[in-house]
Amino acid sequence: MFLTRIVAGRMPSRLLSVFVRNAELLKFLTVGSIAFVVTCVLFFGLKWTILDGKPVTANVVAVLLATVLSYVLNREWAFTARGGRERRHEAALFFVVAAVGLVINQLPLAVSRYVFALQTPHVSLVVENLADFISAIIVGTLLATVFRWWAMRKFVFPDPVTPQQECDEPVLEAGR
Numbered sequence: 001m002f003l004t005r006i007v008a009g010r011m012p013s014r015l016l017s018v019f020v021r022n023a024e025l026l027k028f029l030t031v032g033s034i035a036f037v038v039t040c041v042l043f044f045g046l047k048w049t050i051l052d053g054k055p056v057t058a059n060v061v062a063v064l065l066a067t068v069l070s071y072v073l074n075r076e077w078a079f080t081a082r083g084g085r086e087r088r089h090e091a092a093l094f095f096v097v098a099a100v101g102l103v104i105n106q107l108p109l110a111v112s113r114y115v116f117a118l119q120t121p122h123v124s125l126v127v128e129n130l131a132d133f134i135s136a137i138i139v140g141t142l143l144a145t146v147f148r149w150w151a152m153r154k155f156v157f158p159d160p161v162t163p164q165q166e167c168d169e170p171v172l173e174a175g176r
Helices: 002-010 013-021 023-047 055-078 087-115 125-156 163-168
Strands: none
Touching: 023 055, 023 125, 055 087, 055 125, 087 125
8 A cells, every 4th residue: 555655646647547547457457467477487388398299288278277366366356346246156257258268369379380380390499489479378368358358347247346235245253
């Protein structure tokens, strides 16, 4: 909170109002950035080690693990001011949206690998890894992010939480 006040105090009011109006989107993009880094590290770590020769599988595993992290961060931070559903229903919808996002994320990599044959021995190892990075990490992630932003707000976290709803939720006592 202290750092937020310092940054807000030094920021021009026009820019601050843009950030405040788009706080939910900025939080969503921050969560997405964290998930992006996790996906990249896991994708290339798996692709170059235990899943050598299976880049789509490596990317699926990386995206699935990053999706679990994304759910927790989105639920507890980015969309904390939204709700409208029971947690189990919300989680189920989140993972359905994430599954569709996963398919969207894989399409550019699959096209790059299996339609355009951008893999060794048809191209050099450098070109293969560059094509994998651009198709899976850049294009796939961008397409899936746009879809997820729309679907999260439309289906998973549809309703802004009113102050009354926040008060109505049960409070657990310490130690329970």
